[in-house]
Amino acid sequence: MxxxxxxxxxxxxxxxxxxxxxxxxxxxxxxxxxxxxxxxxxxxxxxxxxxxxxxxxxxxxxxxxxxxxxxxxxxxxxxxxxRPGSRALRIDVLGLRSAQAVVLHDYWRSHPETDLDVVTLKVNDPRMAVAAVQAGDIDASFRSVTDPATLPRDVRMIHAFDSPLELLVGPRHPLASARTLTPSQLRRHRIWVPGIAPRSEWAEFYDQLATDFDLRIDAAGPNFGNEVLLDILADSADVATLVGSRDRYIWPTNHDLRRIPIVNPTLAYPLSLIFPRANPHPGLRAIINHFGSLTPLPETVWRPSWGPNTLAARNRSTSWGPPP
Incomplete structure (x- = not known):
């Protein structure tokens, strides 16, 4: 009809x-x-x-x-x-307590008129997030393809912002009283990051981090969620984990967990944004501009090989057109 x-x-x-x-x-x-x-x-x-x-x-x-x-x-x-511009801007984040969701929430609180739909794709392989962008299921995804040369030509990836790492420990851990820590001070301590998914960007990140600083990163065991991990840290004298400084974690007061910044160098997890090269959702421009207002990191920063130091600087541009 x-x-x-x-x-x-x-x-x-x-x-x-x-x-x-x-x-x-x-x-x-x-x-x-x-x-x-x-x-x-x-x-x-x-x-x-x-x-x-x-x-x-x-x-x-x-x-x-x-x-x-x-x-x-x-x-x-x-x-x-x-139709882009006539519907909510759909953005994929790794989790609703992740740094990406926190930054989006901060933006939305300043711009409550923005029609946002924050979703979480249940995928670990960033190529699946790229496929969702290509299909129009989402408008953008906070994922990183660690080899930008493999990106389809109709998809663009830019560096969004960095998430500095902190060590999260319980009160009985030998590093619990430190105000800051250097990477060398983490050596020989067990850093437990359960559930690192093969072929994920964070698997490559932790591999490079462990190699470059001779760290003991343990991914053994299933991931039963943040609540279980926090309970274990609160009772442990030898287990620590790494979290992003902007990640949101909530635990009972009696856990007495401590978040300790890592410095000299700051360990930064680079967060990228993937979106269509042609006709991206018009609401993306203001959000990308917002990334530039975030507090910059210190000069001494470690990033993995696929971080913004190796991505072409032109990818940081907010221009919608193809990079020159």
Missing amino acids: DTEAVRSFVRAAELGQLRHAADELGVTQQAVSKRIATLERELDVRLFTRTARGVELTLDGQAFLPHARNIITGVDRAITAI
Whole structure:
């Protein structure tokens, strides 16, 4: 069924004049008349009778009108749901307590008029997030493809911001009283990061971190969630973990956990944003500009090989066009 013919029928029924319906729809009166005639042939009924004042609905037309309105409403809603700028900006984050979600929330609190839809794709492989961007399932994803040369040509990746690492320990841990720590002070201590997924960007990050600073990063065991991890840290005298400084964690007061910044160098997890190269959602521009307002890191920073030091500097530009 031709939805434009249905739309012409609805407007003609509501206005009582084919000419008025044509003017509103931006077509000729003859086009409206042909559309309605085609619809009548398809339905095998008469929808209108002509009068001196215009057109009036037949009994069949009266019965069809509420259903026709529903058809048009459904079509309009479907188009709105997929048209950038007419729907919420859908952004994928790794978790609702992650640094990405925290930064988005800070932005939204300053710009509450922004229509945001923050989602979490249950995928570890960043290529699946890229595919979701290509398919239009999401408008952008906070994921990193560690080899930018493998990105499809219709997808763009920029460095969004860095998440400095902190050591999270319980009160009995030997490093618990430190105000800051250097990477060398972490050596020989067990850093437990359960559930590191193979082929994920964070698996490559921790591999490089452990190699460059001779750290003991233990990924053994299933990941039962943050609550279980925090309970274990609170009772342990030898287990620590790494968290991002902007990540949001909540624990009972009696856990007495401590978040200790790592300095000289600061260990930075680089967060990237992936979005379509052509016609990105217009709401993305302001959010990308917001990244530039975040507190910069110290000069002495370690990042993995695929961090912004190795990504082309032009990728940090907020221009929507292809990089030069």
